[in-house]
Amino acid sequence: MFTYAVDIMGGDLGPRVALKACKRFLRFRRDVNLIVTTTAEFEADVRSAFSSRKNSVRILVCNNAISMADKPAQMLRSGLTSTMAAALSEVAEGRAQGMVSAGNTGALLVLGRHILGMIPGIDRPALATLLPTRREPLLMLDLGANLSASPEQLVQFAALGVGWHESQHETPARLGLLNVGRESAKGTDAVRCAAGYLETAMPDRYQGFYEGDDIYKGEIDVLVTDGFAGNITLKASEGLSEWLQELIYKEFRQHWFMRWFAWLWLPAVRNIEKRISPARHGGALLLGLKGIVVKTHGKSDARAFRYALKYLHRTSASFDLERLAGCVAKTQQSVGLCIDE
Incomplete structure (x- = not known):
């Protein structure tokens, strides 16, 4: 039970x-x-x-x-x-x-x-959730728990994300940093400094900078940013998703002949809705705590809250706190050596 x-x-x-x-x-x-x-x-x-x-x-x-x-x-x-x-x-x-x-x-x-x-080695929790992509879901953090983040905190978020992914999967995590461009000279001082730490400490995982239009390509497993950019990205994506769903249904339903063929197009539309609906991805993990905590939107209706409960149930069934802490400790050790240098 x-x-x-x-x-x-x-x-x-x-x-x-x-x-x-x-x-x-x-x-x-x-x-x-x-x-x-x-x-x-x-x-x-x-x-x-x-x-x-x-x-x-x-x-x-x-x-x-x-x-x-x-x-x-x-x-x-x-x-x-x-x-x-x-x-x-x-x-x-x-x-x-x-x-x-x-x-x-x-x-x-x-x-x-x-x-x-807190899990040892982590200063502050980060809000993280799985976003749908063209391929496998992407774990993105932080989504609003920390509006600003130092280079060291971004590295800690990376350790949490990599640790979570590798506690759930057998393959090494592919890690990226959200930035305004892929060039090494672009971005804030904190992002560029964090990138330098990760390039040295996690060369087999860190894939470099990723822009906003890369998020849904499915090229990486974990994407790290501060809570300010993360929250704006998440809510902009949710707003776009809701508008697209409305647009699709409106286009199909405003033509009478399309109603005759609803049995053909409605299943496809519902499958799309299942993948992109914000309500179905309404739960975020508060990663870094010594326990499973799911935060759902303050504006959540009954449907979104129920999906947050489902997300909690799926997560708890496979969540291994000791393994996550071990992955974080291992990652933090290599990052710590890099920072000390």
């Missing part, structure tokens, strides 16, 4: 969205139990929602919930009695294999570091 903690109080659309997602997720997952963290205000709603699956759900009623407006700096004072902290504590104490939240990203970072701790 798998057990996951769910903070239902985060997110812009309220807890009922997360409740709906949890109910549907459990309907098709008899091998999963949930620990749902909520406040007294919504306790009755939670108990009613899971009345038919009482044995599969444990409810934790907490003193407060963290809002999107709360400042991360206040979390160690006011956030330790929150629903988010309770869900993280379930992971830290081994009662849950992972947790998911749509709440305040800054708060999740601060509380995650405080409650779960």
Whole structure:
């Protein structure tokens, strides 16, 4: 059996969205139990929602919930009695294999570091997710946890990405740095400096700079950037994906004769939607913590939240923290030697 903690109080659309997602997720997952963290205000709603699956759900009623407006700096004072902290504590104490939240990203970072701790050699967590490409999915990080990053932090993100990929696959990771050009003289000082470290420390993995239009070609396995560029890239891609889906359906449906052949084109359109829909890729791992933490969009609807739960389930089934830490330590050792020189 798998057990996951769910903070239902985060997110812009309220807890009922997360409740709906949890109910549907459990309907098709008899091998999963949930620990749902909520406040007294919504306790009755939670108990009613899971009345038919009482044995599969444990409810934790907490003193407060963290809002999107709360400042991360206040979390160690006011956030330790929150629903988010309770869900993280379930992971830290081994009662849950992972947790998911749509709440305040800054708060999740601060509380995650405080409650779960960091993998040795990593200073700050990074948000990472798998993006669809022409070939195999690409792990991209950081997607917004750290708006700026030093060369050393970019190298740490690279170690996390390479470590994650190689803990999941037998083949060495192909690593790239996101930049405004492929030439060695282009980019910020931090990116150019990080590239120098990686060229020396990871010559068999590091493939060089990659531009925005290279992301979906499937040429590499891991792409590293700071959270500012990563978040903009991710959200621009999601916006484009949503518009393309609308455009495809509109073009097919506005002509009456196309409706007669819907049985021909609709399966193909749905297959495309499965690959590029942001809702289906709505979960991001907070890599670097000593535990599995999935962050989904604050604006996630029930569908996107359910896919975040599915992402957590897939990840926990194959996630090996010790192997990841070992890969990170090995990578960091070679990078450390390079930096010391």
